Amino acid sequence: MHTTDFHYLPSSQNSQIFIAHYAPLEQSEAVGASQAVIFVPPFAEEMNRSKRMYVLCARLLADAGIHSLCFDFSGTGDSSGEWGDFDYADWKNNLIDVFQFAKKITSNISLVTLRDSALISLNLIKRADIQIDKCVLWDPIDNGDALIRQLVRMKIASAMASDLKKITTKEVLESIEQSGFLEVGGYYVSADLIDQIKVEKISDSIEDVLALTEMHWMTTGKSNSNSAVIPICLSKLNLTDVMLKKLTMHTVNDVKFWMQQEVTISPLLLRETKQVFVS
Amino acid sequence: MVELEQVLDVLAESLDGAAQIHQMSEEAPLLGAIPELDSMAIVGIITSIEERFGIVFDDDELDAEVFETVGTLRNQIVAKMEN
Structure with missing residues (x-):
């Protein structure tokens, strides 16, 4: 059982961050000490497609005795402001604000991410003043350049799917240069924001993170084999045995819910995530 | 060699709600025939194909003709693997 409270947290960017707090009614023995989990939203359309799974997972964890926090970045969802008024730096600060909010509940704080929210x-986590216990990454994008490539491809695919004239990557990139933004699925992504996202890489942070935090890298897909292998972006790094002990790869034979047009649930991913927090 | 079943596996993964993917033939139409095949699904399919078959598409190689039928998609994968 749990209760749900809604908060508008004043952010360091003078906006109001919407937070839904799913609070357990009682302490669970299986969970042990008090824990909180923050669900970090991904970017643009994937954010919309993550909402249902995030809420279901938050409720599942709250029922198991864990405080769970779902929030919207400034300018998105139920937080105040307009999409175009904020950038990646603002959203990083939003996450710090939500972390400080969670810290008032407990010092044992973990994160769940989807796709690019792993980057933020x-x-x-690698900041000296932030301590995160566990980080669960659902199908992470390992670098910002891949996210931008995905957005450009969506623009091309969108024209393809709607029977419009074929457009090329070159034309999309030229259009960004001329207009100063890329429009994908109703989201206007400014050239500045694209530049900020492009430089983000998991490989730049992972060694610092694994020194401090237990990481669970979950890859979904119905046709996956059961062998969980270290992804290419990590295999190129010199991770020590101590770091590798903190990294657990999970292969989850369930649908990639974030890729589906209709709201889709991945029950096995929910179960696998719960097992990380509830022994 | 790229088996029809391998292509259908990729489609089924990205189009979970779409019925009867595994019953599809080479001639089965894709774009315009499957409502779930939106821009994000197309990108998901392209990415899955790249990961599964170890190929990288130049975005300019991708157009509506590639996604016309299961067979045209399979032919594009075969052509890319042979290059």
């Missing part, structure tokens, strides 16, 4: 989250 790992950036947070």
